[in-house]
């Protein structure tokens with residue numbers, strides 16, 4: 001069973017004069033344990049493709065199956081619950097909750113997915129250490145640099161051991177060493193836990209981790225090479 005499957009997916013962003021056909025007849029499948037890069041210029045549709053695949057946006061055409069369930073057949077509440085259990089999403093902008101500490105931000109994702117507290121605590125501490133931000137666990141997000149915030153967002157996306165991880169420019173504002181830590185954490189997770197990882201990026205340093213590369217131009221997806 002594929003972790004993610006899209007069949008003939010189309011999506012328009014915006015309305016009226018500003019409407020853009022952001023995805024055109026996209027068909028693809030990503031298997032458990034696969035680390036796939038999605039490359040393409042700004043505005044090509046990368047964020048839209050990740051959002052539609054994760055059930056954060058509804059396609060106008062076609063079908064999306066995620067961890068064995070067709071998202072279009074679920075109610076909004078069922079889709080939310082399915083996403084909380086099965087999806088980790090690293091947003092292009094960190095999206096941490098300001099009122100909570102770093103540690104609490106990560107724990108919330110585990111809690112919403114129904115992970116027992118003790119397991120969540122251990123996994124959160126482990127991930128924050130792997131990503132080199134464990135010394136910041138008690139800080140608030142507004143006291144973090146952009147790169148630190150992004151690494152915490154990666155820990156939050158992985159803590160509940162989702163079936164699929166979508167990462168939107170996860171190394172975008174990271175220097176060499178931090179970017180390497182993020183890429184390694186994602187790639188190890190894919191292999192160790194058979195998680196499907198889909199990363200949208202402009203960062204050529206990630207290519208050596210990829211099992212497969214896709215490129216998207218003007219809403220059309222092609223395999224690279």
Ligand SMILES: Nc1ncnc2c1ncn2[C@@H]1O[C@H](COP(=O)(O)OP(=O)(O)OP(=O)(O)O)[C@@H](O)[C@H]1O
Nearest residue numbers: 013014015020022041042043044045046047048049
């Ligand atoms: N909320 C929106 N309303 C209108 N148009 C939008 C909206 N979001 C995205 N678009 C348009 O849809 C197209 C695809 O956008 P998308 O964000 O998916 O691109 P991207 O490949 O992620 O770009 P980037 O590399 O800059 O993040 C672009 O033309 C963009 O301007």
Ligand SMILES: [Mg+2]
Nearest residue numbers: 046047092168
């Ligand atoms: Mg984007």
